[in-house]
Amino acid sequence: MTSVELDGLVREFGPTRAVDDVSVTVADGEFFTLVGPSGCGKTTTLRLVAGFEQPDAGDVRFGGESTTGVPPEDRDVGIVFQSYALFPHMTVGENVAYGLRFRDPPGGVSTEERVAELLELVDLPDAQDRDPSELSGGQQQRVALARALAPGPSLLLLDEPMSALDARLRERLRGKVREIQRELDITTVYVTHDQEEALSVSDRVAVMHDGRVEQVGTPEEVYREPASRFVAEFVGDNNVLDGTASPLETEGSSVSVGPASFDVAERASGTVSVGLRPEALSFGSGGNELDVVVERSEFLGDAYKVYCDWHGTQLLVKTTDAPEPGPATVTFPPEAADVLPE
Amino acid sequence: MDRSLGPPGRDELVAGSRRSAATAAGWLARAVDRFALPLAGAGTLAVLLAVFYYPVGTVFAEAFGPENPVWAILTSEFYMGAAHGLFANPLQVPGDVAAWLAEASIAAGWTGWLPELYVVHPGVRKGLFGFTAYQAALSTLASVALGLPGAYVLARFEFPGRRTLKSLTILPFVLPSIMVVVGFVATFGQFGTVNDLLAGVGLGRVQFLYTLEVVVLAHAFYNAPLVTRMVTTAWENVDASAVETARSLGADPLRAFRDVVAPQLLPALAASALLAFVFTFMSFPIVLALGGLQLATVEVWLFARVQQLDYATAAGLAALETVVSLALTYAYLRYEARRSAEGTGNPLDRHRLLDASGLREWLVRSGIVAYGVVVAAVFLAPLASMVLASVGGLEDPTLRWWRFLAERQAGGRTQPATAVRYSLLFSVAALAVALPMGVVVGAFSARGGRGRKVVDAVLMAPIAVSGIVVGFGMLRSLVFGVDLGSYRVSLVGPLVVVLAHAVAGYPFVVRNVAPMLSAVDSRLVESARALGASRGRALWDVELPLVWPGVLAGAAFAFAISVGEFDSTVILAGDGVYTMPVALKRYLVDRAAGPSTGPAAAMGTVLLAVTAASFVVIDRVGGRYQP
Numbered sequence A: 001m002t003s004v005e006l007d008g009l010v011r012e013f014g015p016t017r018a019v020d021d022v023s024v025t026v027a028d029g030e031f032f033t034l035v036g037p038s039g040c041g042k043t044t045t046l047r048l049v050a051g052f053e054q055p056d057a058g059d060v061r062f063g064g065e066s067t068t069g070v071p072p073e074d075r076d077v078g079i080v081f082q083s084y085a086l087f088p089h090m091t092v093g094e095n096v097a098y099g100l101r102f103r104d105p106p107g108g109v110s111t112e113e114r115v116a117e118l119l120e121l122v123d124l125p126d127a128q129d130r131d132p133s134e135l136s137g138g139q140q141q142r143v144a145l146a147r148a149l150a151p152g153p154s155l156l157l158l159d160e161p162m163s164a165l166d167a168r169l170r171e172r173l174r175g176k177v178r179e180i181q182r183e184l185d186i187t188t189v190y191v192t193h194d195q196e197e198a199l200s201v202s203d204r205v206a207v208m209h210d211g212r213v214e215q216v217g218t219p220e221e222v223y224r225e226p227a228s229r230f231v232a233e234f235v236g237d238n239n240v241l242d243g244t245a246s247p248l249e250t251e252g253s254s255v256s257v258g259p260a261s262f263d264v265a266e267r268a269s270g271t272v273s274v275g276l277r278p279e280a281l282s283f284g285s286g287g288n289e290l291d292v293v294v295e296r297s298e299f300l301g302d303a304y305k306v307y308c309d310w311h312g313t314q315l316l317v318k319t320t321d322a323p324e325p326g327p328a329t330v331t332f333p334p335e336a337a338d339v340l341p342e
Numbered sequence B: 001m002d003r004s005l006g007p008p009g010r011d012e013l014v015a016g017s018r019r020s021a022a023t024a025a026g027w028l029a030r031a032v033d034r035f036a037l038p039l040a041g042a043g044t045l046a047v048l049l050a051v052f053y054y055p056v057g058t059v060f061a062e063a064f065g066p067e068n069p070v071w072a073i074l075t076s077e078f079y080m081g082a083a084h085g086l087f088a089n090p091l092q093v094p095g096d097v098a099a100w101l102a103e104a105s106i107a108a109g110w111t112g113w114l115p116e117l118y119v120v121h122p123g124v125r126k127g128l129f130g131f132t133a134y135q136a137a138l139s140t141l142a143s144v145a146l147g148l149p150g151a152y153v154l155a156r157f158e159f160p161g162r163r164t165l166k167s168l169t170i171l172p173f174v175l176p177s178i179m180v181v182v183g184f185v186a187t188f189g190q191f192g193t194v195n196d197l198l199a200g201v202g203l204g205r206v207q208f209l210y211t212l213e214v215v216v217l218a219h220a221f222y223n224a225p226l227v228t229r230m231v232t233t234a235w236e237n238v239d240a241s242a243v244e245t246a247r248s249l250g251a252d253p254l255r256a257f258r259d260v261v262a263p264q265l266l267p268a269l270a271a272s273a274l275l276a277f278v279f280t281f282m283s284f285p286i287v288l289a290l291g292g293l294q295l296a297t298v299e300v301w302l303f304a305r306v307q308q309l310d311y312a313t314a315a316g317l318a319a320l321e322t323v324v325s326l327a328l329t330y331a332y333l334r335y336e337a338r339r340s341a342e343g344t345g346n347p348l349d350r351h352r353l354l355d356a357s358g359l360r361e362w363l364v365r366s367g368i369v370a371y372g373v374v375v376a377a378v379f380l381a382p383l384a385s386m387v388l389a390s391v392g393g394l395e396d397p398t399l400r401w402w403r404f405l406a407e408r409q410a411g412g413r414t415q416p417a418t419a420v421r422y423s424l425l426f427s428v429a430a431l432a433v434a435l436p437m438g439v440v441v442g443a444f445s446a447r448g449g450r451g452r453k454v455v456d457a458v459l460m461a462p463i464a465v466s467g468i469v470v471g472f473g474m475l476r477s478l479v480f481g482v483d484l485g486s487y488r489v490s491l492v493g494p495l496v497v498v499l500a501h502a503v504a505g506y507p508f509v510v511r512n513v514a515p516m517l518s519a520v521d522s523r524l525v526e527s528a529r530a531l532g533a534s535r536g537r538a539l540w541d542v543e544l545p546l547v548w549p550g551v552l553a554g555a556a557f558a559f560a561i562s563v564g565e566f567d568s569t570v571i572l573a574g575d576g577v578y579t580m581p582v583a584l585k586r587y588l589v590d591r592a593a594g595p596s597t598g599p600a601a602a603m604g605t606v607l608l609a610v611t612a613a614s615f616v617v618i619d620r621v622g623g624r625y626q627p
Helices: A041-049 A091-102 A110-119 A137-148 A168-184 A195-200 A218-224 A229-234 B010-015 B024-063 B070-074 B078-086 B090-103 B127-156 B162-168 B177-188 B191-201 B212-236 B238-250 B252-282 B285-291 B300-308 B312-336 B357-389 B402-410 B416-447 B449-464 B467-479 B494-518 B524-529 B533-563 B567-572 B578-589 B596-618
Strands: A004-013 A016-026 A032-037 A058-062 A077-080 A155-159 A189-193 A204-209 A213-217 A239-245 A251-256 A259-264 A270-276 A288-299 A304-311 A313-319 A325-334 B103-113 B114-120 B482-484 B487-489
Touching: A016 A041, A016 A058, A016 A204, A016 A213, A032 A041, A032 A195, A041 A155, A041 A189, A077 A137, A077 A204, A091 A110, A091 A137, A091 B010, A137 A168, A137 A325, A137 B524, A168 A195, A189 A195, A189 B312, A195 A218, A204 A218, A213 A218, A213 A229, A229 A239, A229 A270, A229 B212, A239 A288, A239 A313, A239 B449, A259 B449, A270 B494, A304 A325, A325 B300, B024 B312, B024 B416, B024 B449, B024 B494, B070 B078, B078 B090, B078 B127, B090 B467, B127 B162, B127 B212, B127 B252, B127 B300, B127 B357, B162 B212, B162 B533, B177 B191, B177 B285, B177 B357, B177 B533, B177 B578, B177 B596, B191 B357, B212 B252, B212 B285, B212 B357, B238 B252, B238 B285, B252 B312, B285 B300, B300 B312, B300 B467, B312 B449, B312 B467, B357 B402, B357 B596, B402 B416, B402 B596, B416 B494, B416 B524, B416 B533, B416 B578, B467 B494, B467 B567, B487 B533, B494 B533, B494 B567, B524 B533, B533 B596, B567 B578, B578 B596
Parallel strands: A032 A189, A032 A204, A077 A155, A155 A189
Antiparallel strands: A004 A016, A004 A058, A204 A213, A239 A251, A239 A270, A251 A259, A288 A304, A288 A325, A304 A313, B103 B114, B482 B487
């Protein structure tokens, strides 16, 4: 529908830079997610795109056109908030129809037809005359989605839309959102603090930290090749170890952490941070062997999270069966270790 | 989904090919949508400038102008009392103070049962300003003394009618002060209820009017409910679990009150006392009619100067009084900002008032009953006396005062029906101006962000500047004429009165609407805007429907303020144009019907009926005014 280009965006609140030189391009029809801990500037970035905040520097471009000075009502975006923000004094149908007071329904249909069409789309065909307060949280969120989509916006903005829902419902609803997004092929910018959610629905993800974008990439890239220590720790469970690397004779390097050391596949030297995904570690022998003390385990259903102590450093291992507490050996192949860029 | 979208671009963003804006009517509707709010904001500012800031500015210009009446006042012993030395001869002040201290002495002794301490000192002349502050301080003390126990009863006891009583504490804001004056005259006057009672039991009649005591009592009538209301709210917001935590940590009930409850009540008490001081400092009809010139305050003296055409002195007094009241209001706002957020946690349990066991509880309850008798006497007696006086009292019931009004209607200088008609006309017109002003300012104030403090200050200024000062400023600027190029434009009569009433009333609209507006989730407005609504349209479609009780309550306030407004009306309305309060004042001083307050009481009863109706509206829709 439209591409969105954020170019050197800066937004300051007093002395703090909430958004600090953010440049990102969202392609036409892409499902793009801004993910990061609370206070990282992701919501402010979304509000800059929606026009509720004005950038102190930089520009937001829709399809190559600057939006400077364009008020929110003229940006042709649909927005869904975490709090649903349904108008409590209007019925569900009136909520969905509200945007059609200002824009004609796409496709030359009447307002009534458009409302019915959208409620059908979000699986609430009979909710038209009900009050928003009669609906469950998940249903209200779907009405909010229908309302945002009714005028046929060229861009859909979702601000933590699932955060107020319980885990199971969240999973179902995000599947629904993704399905509708694909069906309409609408450019979507999604904001969440939940990295698992970000990985599961997005075409591409931007990880934000302290107002800056740390990495942009597909979910796989961000998970497997984190561009910084922050990304490595924020996205998924990870063991990040600081050590000193020295290249081995033929290939790879040796990394010493405290009194112990292990081999990695990459060539590196000097002070390094190494990421070891818990699922890449197992108990047994072969490859790198680390002598650890198993402290406790958590049962997750399909696996165990095992917390180990390795010479004073905590090491998290994800395995299918939990060892008894006590001394044990953790093993991993050198290729599983990821030397993080500085 | 059908894709009727063209290639995305600026056209799409700004105009929208599929907007209904294609037609001329649609274009007009959109233009109205877009510019309604900015225009209303500009209109509000224009009205404020024209009938508030410009007139008050004129007064200040004159006060500090070539004649410099401010300096004359500051260095005059009559106005400033002993403090005039600070300005006239500052070097001599330390010597004077030392001399005064040297002459003062403290003596202690036994008089009967109790030891007593005497401070003997030479008199200190208070001057006009000193006396004004003195009576305001006494009035504030009386208001706190009368109002604070009420907060205890309302916050800590449950009894039938508690909610009604609490909502009645809002009444002073809608009772015209000139009407209360009539009530007090009907109660304490030479032939008032109290003197009738005294005479009835064989005691002589006593002169109550024109004493400081009756002025202070009338001020307490007005401001004690304010104290009650603000402290009750703070008390109800005390989190019971904080008290329970203190108790579980070892504090006895008294200690828990001192450590947990009292610190949360003090700010509200201080804020209400400060507000009571500001109000009584600027009070006009009460002091004028119950005190007279021998108990004149700055406001009354200022009014007298205006009537003597001594405009320079009047301007100086007005400027100084305004500086004092603005400073106090600023202090109040600072204090208010620091008060804790309301509505957290669970409130304290209330005791059942009608359900006592044990000596201590019975003692407390008999104290409350005694307090209730005092409250009933102070608050009901004036209103009841007025209504009674309008029918000639109990001994000699008569309808001749109502007939007197009817005769005036047939041919008098001040016709009651005309006063009612003008009052209603002005009130409706003032409401039509004040309501949009208040809603617009409320919207800015609720969402203002950075500009909010400024907006609040601009908004509160009309509350902090006395009606006489505004009225006087209007007289000097709008009524006497303003030079615009080669034309001299002079505004008088109805229009100016309406605008003055609107400026006096709109802060009440704001104060009712703004808190409710800021409680509306801002995401609702943002959702509406993302869906294509302009800011003004979102206010109209989403926010106003959600806060209409506040709008209605604010409207009732503005209406009531206009109906009761006396100060600037009496200055601005011409002879032929008068409202109910002005008519009331005329009947009060009109002795054609003898010394009786009958005609004024009858007129006051009409006014009471109208304001009571406004109060019912405010109460029914949940007036939530919190000064």
